[in-house]
Amino acid sequence: MLHPVGKLPAAVYWRRRLVLLGVLLALLGGGGWFGYVLVSRHLTSASAATADTAAASASETPALERVVPSIATLRTPSAAPTTTAKPVAPVAAAPRPGGPCTDAMLGLSVRAPASAPVGSKPTFQLVVINTSPVPCVRTLDKGLQELVLLDAAGHRVWGSNDCFPERSSDTRTLPPKVPVSFAVVWSGLSSRPGCAAARTPLSPGTYRLRGRLATKTSPDVPFRLTQL
Numbered sequence: 001m002l003h004p005v006g007k008l009p010a011a012v013y014w015r016r017r018l019v020l021l022g023v024l025l026a027l028l029g030g031g032g033w034f035g036y037v038l039v040s041r042h043l044t045s046a047s048a049a050t051a052d053t054a055a056a057s058a059s060e061t062p063a064l065e066r067v068v069p070s071i072a073t074l075r076t077p078s079a080a081p082t083t084t085a086k087p088v089a090p091v092a093a094a095p096r097p098g099g100p101c102t103d104a105m106l107g108l109s110v111r112a113p114a115s116a117p118v119g120s121k122p123t124f125q126l127v128v129i130n131t132s133p134v135p136c137v138r139t140l141d142k143g144l145q146e147l148v149l150l151d152a153a154g155h156r157v158w159g160s161n162d163c164f165p166e167r168s169s170d171t172r173t174l175p176p177k178v179p180v181s182f183a184v185v186w187s188g189l190s191s192r193p194g195c196a197a198a199r200t201p202l203s204p205g206t207y208r209l210r211g212r213l214a215t216k217t218s219p220d221v222p223f224r225l226t227q228l
Contacts, residue, residue, distance in 0.1 A: 101136035101174055108218040110147060110211040111181070115224040118204055119188050124160075126182045126211045126218075130174035137173050140180070142166035144214045147184050149223070152206050160184045163195035 095105060107129040116122040124147050130136055143165065149158040174180065189199040204227045211218035 095132045095134050095136060097134040097136075098173070099134075099136055101130060101132070101138035103216045105130060105132040105136055106138065106174075106213070106216055107131045108211055108213055108216045110209050110218050110221050112209045112221055112223045114222075115226050116188075117228050118225050119201055119228065121185055121188055122223075124184050124186055124209060126184070126213070127179050128174070128181075128213060129179040130176050133176055135173050135175050137171060140170040140172055140182075140213070142168040142170070142182075145182055146212045147186075148210050148212070149186070149202075150208045150210065150220070154208075157202060157207070158186065158189070158191050159193065160186075162191035162193050163199070 095102075109127045109129075111125040111127060113122050126145055126147060128138070128140065130138075143161070145160075147160040148156055151157050172180070187199075188201055190202055191197070191199055202225055204225045207223045207225065208220040209223045210220050
């Protein structure tokens with residue numbers, strides 16, 4: 001190996017060997033450098049990725065919040081819902097036996113014939129009844145009683161107290177469910193309060209009769225005047 005044999009001079013063979021050796025050394029050196037560069041780049045990329053992850057984690061979750069929870073994540077206890085008590089309607093006291101008869105304890109109605117001829121003198125009745133379960137006391141004076149007649153349009157055309165008002169003192173104890181009636185004979189003529197207008201016979205037609213006892217008013221009852 002050390003003494004080349006051939007037709008050419010020995011120096012030629014030595015130069016060839018040196019060139020080949022140089023090429024081999026260059027290849028080995030280049031491959032090593034290339035491997036070193038790859039490893040260096042891989043390590044640099046890994047270090048950078050680790051640093052980025054750590055930076056991102058640090059930016060997303062501050063160090064203090066990793067130890068103490070964020071205020072936004074803490075749930076404060078909500079106040080208990082307040083319930084508004086519904087007002088309780090006062091219970092009306094039961095009527096006392098022998099006490100006064102209030103309007104709510106009384107039933108008031110009128111009675112009249114269904115019809116009567118013009119110019120006749122029909123009889124109307126005012127009926128009072130104690131609808132409570134106990135006896136009660138009520139003033140039934142004549143001056144507190146009234147019957148009125150209304151035409152079909154609702155205009156007042158007659159009243160029992162207009163021309164012949166009566167006065168009396170009548171305070172009674174009314175037993176439960178026992179009606180008390182007061183009769184009034186109507187002359188068939190019109191009237192105004194205080195009897196201030198001329199009185200004339202009412203024309204045939206449909207009317208309504210209504211009763212009153214002080215502040216208590218009855219439902220209307222139909223009444224018809226017919227031609228003779």
